[in-house]
Amino acid sequence: MEILVLVKQTKEWEGLPAMLNPADQNALEAALQMKDRFGGKLTVLTMGPAGAESILKECLARGADSAVLVQDDALAGSDTLVTARVLAAAAKKLGAFDLVIAGAQSIDGATGQVGPKVAALLGLPILAYARELSLEENILKIVRDNNPLTETWQTRLPALCTVVQGANKPRSAILKNKLAANRAQIPVWTAADLGLEASALVSPSTVAGAWKPQKAAVGTKLTSVKELVKVLMEQKVLS
């Protein structure tokens, strides 16, 4: 079977280094388990800066067969819709896939938007927020949490699935694969290579400004539990 895994390198942020998004690691692991069982080819795809090549090499080291990086200065600062258009265009250029799989959300952003946007653009049914997946005779089944319910959903391939962080234990890379991955030449595509109209690359969302919100003043030190209880009642946060 042909599997495509969409991955993202998260931004470096105060003590947390840039990394392969945790939920995408779980998505990759789910895809590798499918490949182990059914055979076939697993491709990983990301849109990112030049440094994002490192997460693709990590995926190759864990068992992905090939990787593509879409990298273009014109795409810096793209919102999730443009990102999805780019990923969908790259996916189409790569060929038809039985299963497209991605992390449900990223730790920087966490809006859960790219997966469903790509599904809509590729015309694939979507099963989102899976914490368990199984495939039998072309039927993909997932279990997901939809508080207070646990739901089991299924669809027929080809389909897109998003996987939640913690769904499985991602395998480590073995040394032999790491060495091969480090030597791999990963193709880099630009926006022009994808044949997207310039208008498709314009984000409909604009960040107009940022500011520190006015909040209750921080840093009030209290010296007793009684004081704390009093303050909590004043703040009306108890029940």
Add this chain to the structure above:
Amino acid sequence: MENFRDVWVIAETVDGQPRRVALELLGLARKLAKEKAWRVTAVVPEDNLEAVRILMAYGADLVLQVPAGQFHADAGALVIEGLMEKYKPAVVLIGSTPEGRTLAGLLSGKLGLGVAADVRNGLWNGEQILWLRPAFDGKAMATVSIASLPQLATARPGALPLPQQQAGRTGELRTETPALPELRTLLVEAMRTPRAEDTNLEEARIIVSGGRGVGSPKGFEQLYELAAVLGGVVGASRVAVDEGWISYDHQVGVTGKTVAPKLYIACGISGAAPHVGGMGNSDVIVAINSDPQAPIFEIAHYGIVGDLNQVVPELTKELKEILHK
């Protein structure tokens, strides 16, 4: 805004009743609609009148009912797309739940619409709406504007205040029965998760959270007790989870859950950035830590420097008396 008008809320339901986030969205919808003398419409996949009554009581002028089971993912996107084409709403608000985020994403991808995701507010600025949402670092708020129509926006449970309900308030009810093509996706079963409330941190109004200072699984028992008295849920930092003192379902932070309760009590949590990134938007943050230099005190509204093993039980005892529990 040309011929687009009215503010919609896509009301996700559970057990036949609107989810709380739908009611919170109705509050924002009313606020936005009022300024333009528009109506508020709730779209709901239920055919029970109680759900309709609740939606109207919380602010819906018009309720559009679609058949149950037509809300999820692909079916939901087709249904809502059809209704949007028919009615041309100016603004569509969706709860940022797994189902809602998926629906918003599908509509966005299909119709080429931008989404203001996880907003905390929306304000009119002339003919435009400025959506307020946390900036990616969690420390600041950003204003986002979207160039496409209708405006799509999502809000997390608890991010918006619950509006007042008006018990006798009524509105118009219409049933829509969109014809759908045969779809490949099917809900096989839905079961109640046991102890679901224990780890529903994303929707919790009060969280009592423990970190390295808690020290052991037994140490968490006092936090569970405090949470029970407050009607809250127990959370944890990554350290506590990694040490095996509590399960990953309770983890708060960028590699765990993002929460926005009205009260977050951080017990023995140092306050490293990845943890704060997951709870920094809590309305009131209380920190209890024996280390006066702990970074948590820089973002906590109220802090007590002390041993949580003394402070937490004392707080529980005081609250039991006051809350008559």
